[in-house]
Amino acid sequence: MSIRLNCLSNMARRLNCNFSQWSSRVFAAEFDSRCDPVYFALSAQTPAADEKQSLLFQKLFSQGKAYSIHAITDDRIQRARSYSDLQDKLVSALPKSCNLLQLIAFHPNVNNSLVKGFFIQDALNNAETENMLKDLVKSEEFHLCTYVSSEDGTLWQQCVWSQRGKECTDVTKHYITVAAKPEYHPSLLNIINTVVFYSFEDAYRVLQECKECIPESKEVLELADQCLKNSTKGRFPVIVIEGLDATGKTTLTQSLQEILRGALLRSPPGCLSQWRARFDAEPPLIRRAFYALGNYISACDIARESAKSPVIVDRYWHSTAAYAIATEVGGALESLPSSHSEVYRWPRDLLTPDLVVLLTVRPEERARRLRARGVEKTREEAELEANNLFRQKVEEAYRRIQDPACVVIDASPSKEEVLSEVLLLIQKHCNL
């Protein structure tokens, strides 16, 4: 049975499909972020006979019509926002007969080479799917591909590409071949300066590029301009308290402030609170740059206050990096970058605290405290609760960050017991 897929022939002939940029990439189609993706590549040669009916073929191409669509523009802000908009559109508009998978196109071993998109399987060969995707391609900077299989099982990708009407003539057959599983999950190529920032300049540059599409960026940048880029810590100790929501950070930091007669700060700082929800709604590139700048602005406050008294901080760079890495990295817990990876490296230009305490609580105790507190969960916390794997990734990422590493404290005991244990720790680490 040959699976007739949509060549969108009339559009294919009209659109200019210069696909050299794609043919050197590997594609990873992810059914579920908890499992390994299916990897495939493009080739000018027909695949070997045994490849034709491979697992790849079964999983991806024998579930009805198959399409892939990527947001393609050199502008990284526009690409990040187009991808996020595309996801919303596909989730809301695709017929129920469609299965939507995340699709990553990447060059193995090349950081920031990753282009995110979607792979669509339409079990019912629904004409509505084709029309909806055609409309998307016409209106946005998307690269739309279809997949054609011949009787002998040979499978190839034909691309329909529209950059708002740009003509495409190349209808070369790019054969689908099975690609080997890379050494690490491809999402690791998308961390450095894409979701985790290691310098003030890199985070600042992202928001500069957002000034047109997100006017609030200008006000955040103005606040960032006022902070000294390399804030130097004062003579008093700086203690950061980290942990998932409801591990007891707020309770503990307030007690520490009273007992140590110190300053209590948090990141992002209060001056950014009014824009937090606005940037939480943006894709990771923009959101994480916002939080990164929040850490640099907080560092300025920490430097100032630590000249006068001990400083206690409720969340800082560990939260920013741990949540970003855990959100970005797909696959099982083992997919996280290894403990020695540079992604866990503290930014060289960010004020370093004297002590970072990571509060951990058994999941059921944390859930009890969340319920008792009754506070509206953030989207990220809702995700944490629904997705045990995500919670494990956040906690493991916290533990892997170095210089300074977290000192892990079991915060399940009573408030008083946790407080006295942390005070002992501070005495030992900070001579307070």
Ligand SMILES: Nc1nc2c(ncn2[C@H]2C[C@H](O)[C@@H](COP(=O)(O)OP(=O)(O)OP(=O)(O)O)O2)c(=O)[nH]1
């Ligand atoms: N503070 C902070 N939170 C982040 C960052 N990245 C992701 N998040 C997530 C962690 C939480 O799920 C959510 C809110 O964290 P916050 O501690 O700032 O707010 P809230 O006081 O409501 O949470 P809490 O219960 O005190 O942990 O944002 C970051 O860079 N800094």
Ligand SMILES: Nc1ncnc2c1ncn2[C@@H]1O[C@H](COP(=O)(O)OP(=O)(O)O)[C@@H](O)[C@H]1O
């Ligand atoms: N050691 C503890 N034992 C029991 N309940 C606690 C403890 N620490 C905090 N709580 C309660 O758990 C809830 C969450 O604490 P909170 O300090 O707001 O955590 P976080 O700031 O980490 O979200 C609050 O209702 C708080 O009173």
